[in-house]
Amino acid sequence: MTDEIAASGPAAGPASGSERGNAGADATEQAFGIPEQADDRAGDQTEAPFIVPVAMEDDPDELFPGDRGTLDPEVRRVLVHVLQRRFLSADNRAEWALLLEHQQLIESRMHDMYLRLVVDLGRGLAYKQQVRSDEFEVPILLKDAPYNRTETLVLVHLRTVFQRESAAGEPAPRIDIEDIEQTVLSYLTDADGSTARQQKAIRAALDRLDREGVIDEETLGRYRISPLVEVVLSAEKLAELRAWLREQAAQQASRAATAEKQTAPDQTAQTPTAQKEAAL
Numbered sequence: 001m002t003d004e005i006a007a008s009g010p011a012a013g014p015a016s017g018s019e020r021g022n023a024g025a026d027a028t029e030q031a032f033g034i035p036e037q038a039d040d041r042a043g044d045q046t047e048a049p050f051i052v053p054v055a056m057e058d059d060p061d062e063l064f065p066g067d068r069g070t071l072d073p074e075v076r077r078v079l080v081h082v083l084q085r086r087f088l089s090a091d092n093r094a095e096w097a098l099l100l101e102h103q104q105l106i107e108s109r110m111h112d113m114y115l116r117l118v119v120d121l122g123r124g125l126a127y128k129q130q131v132r133s134d135e136f137e138v139p140i141l142l143k144d145a146p147y148n149r150t151e152t153l154v155l156v157h158l159r160t161v162f163q164r165e166s167a168a169g170e171p172a173p174r175i176d177i178e179d180i181e182q183t184v185l186s187y188l189t190d191a192d193g194s195t196a197r198q199q200k201a202i203r204a205a206l207d208r209l210d211r212e213g214v215i216d217e218e219t220l221g222r223y224r225i226s227p228l229v230e231v232v233l234s235a236e237k238l239a240e241l242r243a244w245l246r247e248q249a250a251q252q253a254s255r256a257a258t259a260e261k262q263t264a265p266d267q268t269a270q271t272p273t274a275q276k277e278a279a280l
Helices: 002-006 017-032 073-084 093-101 103-111 149-167 177-185 195-212 228-232 235-279
Strands: 115-120 125-130 174-176 215-219 222-225
Touching: 073 093, 073 103, 073 125, 093 103, 103 115, 125 228, 149 177, 149 195, 149 222, 149 228, 149 235, 174 177, 177 195, 195 215
Parallel strands: none
Antiparallel strands: 115 125, 174 222, 215 222
16 A cells, blocks of 8 residues: 555655656646657667758748848849849830839838839839939939940930831831931041941940840841830930030031131132242
8 A cells, every 4th residue: 555655646755856857857848849759768869959940942931041031032023123124114014013013012122222113104114213312311322324425326316216206106116227327427527536436336335225225126237216215315305415416516517617718718829829930
């Protein structure tokens, strides 16, 4: 009888130190839901870690280790493309649909970087602008890359053709390189180098505008003009550049007339001398 009471647990006498330790461990395992392990004393098996690591591909909330982003992968790609490219076009329907659907989220991320998202539904274009302010300091992320003289001349001609063809109902104006060269060369002078050098500069300008999406070379030497040309050169800016070109042309004509007048008296002065020598 005494042996049965001693083995009955709570009614038993004070437990030894080792027994109290084991009881505390059992209570901890039950509280944290730790599964019972096999008898460690039976072998040298290693205990499992408290938190089992999850492979990255099995974690749907992380795209990479330490990912703190909250946007879906598709929306992230659209945001990156807006930052990376000169513009997004409605021609890419899937990307355009995502942009419009998540426009506020994308704008929020861009505003954190002092960038503005412009969505032009009429032209089917979306592009970014640098926020600038005189009231507070704004760190500049987008750097301006101005066009040189030849590139500006090419842009003016492209903008003029796009405006004329669009008014005539042409949805996608196109132009040949011969037309561009003929017009731009008429504004260049000897100070711009030889004809071959000028043609090389024109082709370099077309390459840059092609990379930026202002034009698209569909076949060799034939380009489709993008509506982006209206964004790059607004109607007001186009008018200013046209006035500048007319002024440049007038100055060139005036210099040519002045040079001709300066040459004419020299030819007249030679005539009497020649006659006198003949008389002698």
